[in-house]
Amino acid sequence: MKRNILITGGAGFIGSHLVRLMVNKYPEYQIFNLDKLTYAGNLANLADVEDKPNYTFIKEDICNFEAVRAIFEENKIDAVIHLAAESHVDRSIEDPFSFAQTNVLGTLSLLQAAKWQWKDNFEGKLFYHVSTDEVYGALGEDGFFVETTPYKPHSPYSASKASSDHFVRAFHDTYGLPVVVSNCSNNYGSYQFPEKLIPLFINNIRQNKPLPVYGKGENVRDWLYVEDHARAIDVIFHNGKVGETYNIGGFNEWKNIDLIKVLIKVVDKELGRLEGASEKLITYVKDRAGHDLRYAIDSSKLKNELGWEPSLQFEEGIEKTVRWYLQNQDWLDNVTNGEYQNYYEKMYKNR
Numbered sequence: 001m002k003r004n005i006l007i008t009g010g011a012g013f014i015g016s017h018l019v020r021l022m023v024n025k026y027p028e029y030q031i032f033n034l035d036k037l038t039y040a041g042n043l044a045n046l047a048d049v050e051d052k053p054n055y056t057f058i059k060e061d062i063c064n065f066e067a068v069r070a071i072f073e074e075n076k077i078d079a080v081i082h083l084a085a086e087s088h089v090d091r092s093i094e095d096p097f098s099f100a101q102t103n104v105l106g107t108l109s110l111l112q113a114a115k116w117q118w119k120d121n122f123e124g125k126l127f128y129h130v131s132t133d134e135v136y137g138a139l140g141e142d143g144f145f146v147e148t149t150p151y152k153p154h155s156p157y158s159a160s161k162a163s164s165d166h167f168v169r170a171f172h173d174t175y176g177l178p179v180v181v182s183n184c185s186n187n188y189g190s191y192q193f194p195e196k197l198i199p200l201f202i203n204n205i206r207q208n209k210p211l212p213v214y215g216k217g218e219n220v221r222d223w224l225y226v227e228d229h230a231r232a233i234d235v236i237f238h239n240g241k242v243g244e245t246y247n248i249g250g251f252n253e254w255k256n257i258d259l260i261k262v263l264i265k266v267v268d269k270e271l272g273r274l275e276g277a278s279e280k281l282i283t284y285v286k287d288r289a290g291h292d293l294r295y296a297i298d299s300s301k302l303k304n305e306l307g308w309e310p311s312l313q314f315e316e317g318i319e320k321t322v323r324w325y326l327q328n329q330d331w332l333d334n335v336t337n338g339e340y341q342n343y344y345e346k347m348y349k350n351r
């Protein structure tokens with residue numbers, strides 16, 4: 001079946017993996033990647049698909065409603081997978097406005113454009129909203145987030161994502177817009193901007209720089225390999241029930257400090273250093289404000305109803321990830337020195 005699918009945020013970390021999967025797996029679909037190319041968006045992430053006939057890149061801000069509406073109209077968009085967002089908790093603590101702007105108002109702009117384009121004829125249409133487990137707040141020592149866990153976001157990032165989730169569901173309940181939402185745990189893998197824990201620490205170990213561990217390093221995160229997230233989105237997009245929510249996670253919890261020691265071990269081995277030599281780089285720093293203690297996702301609904309399961313064991317995923325960053329030092333250097341930003345500014349100045 002032919003479909004015109006708008007993926008937002010496709011030049012980012014998870015978005016680029018999803019675009020790659022969809023473009024390669026579904027040649028009959030036209031994939032439109034709408035991305036503003038903020039500091040986190042990088043077209044180099046998609047160099048291997050940019051010439052495919054079923055792929056089009058559109059540089060735009062999701063908050064620009066008139067432009068978004070025109071994109072829907074011109075390209076006869078009949079499905080959306082919405083990932084574009086400001087995504088880093090620490091940045092949200094510094095600058096909450098840009099999170100409300102993109103994550104809340106940007107999502108509203110896309111919802112309005114979809115509703116406008118589809119004009120109440122929702123047959124074959126879908127608005128898929130990609131969200132995070134952070135909307136549920138923090139867990140104590142035990143228990144899991146399920147799809148019915150009440151929302152209790154703590155950071156400006158998670159508050160903005162929670163708000164966007166509510167708008168998406170409100171459009172379903174009020175206007176009948178066909179929506180589906182997924183809430184996923186922390187992702188890791190290639191092409192993640194090195195401000196997030198795993199790529200930042202791999203890069204710092206490589207450069208013998210301090211590893212800033214927040215608080216005592218006792219916070220727990222549930223890590224999922226990014227390609228498994230992209231596969232889950234594919235499964236939910238095609239087989240998920242309209243109006244439903246699906247939690248995505250790998251049942252793979254790690255205390256930060258334990259994860260950091262695994263990372264050090266793998267990077268040291270790859271670099272031919274003595275095992276654990278880089279542990280001396282661990283530096284405990286002031287805790288993040290409002291730091292959520294623990295996230296853990298129960299993804300059994302997705303497994304039982306749609307048959308999705310993670311494909312990679314964590315050890316294998318982390319080795320692949322470390323190797324990717326070490327073998328792609330140009331990519332790392334490029335995104336950390338801002339050169340690619342200057343390039344895009346120049347390239348798109350007159351558009």
Ligand code: NAD
Pocket residue numbers: 008009010011012013014015034035036037038039040041042060061062063082083084085086087088102106130131132133161183184185186187188192193
């Ligand atoms: P990212 O920061 O790597 O990428 C975000 C992308 O959105 C970038 O390409 C950026 O240029 C684009 N973007 C930002 N503002 C925009 C705007 N106003 N208009 C158009 N494009 C804009 O993020 P990510 O880690 O790939 O996350 C993608 C989505 O998945 C987000 O919605 C995030 O909340 C969600 N999520 C992320 C994780 C994770 O661990 N990274 C886990 C669960 C859910």
Ligand code: TYD
Pocket residue numbers: 089090186195196197198200212213214217219220221256288
């Ligand atoms: P992060 O990758 O920012 O993801 P999130 O905050 O969305 O879970 O952080 C993962 C965990 O690592 C989180 O508990 C905060 C911690 N952390 C550090 O200890 N030091 C760091 O420099 C960073 C970026 C994160």
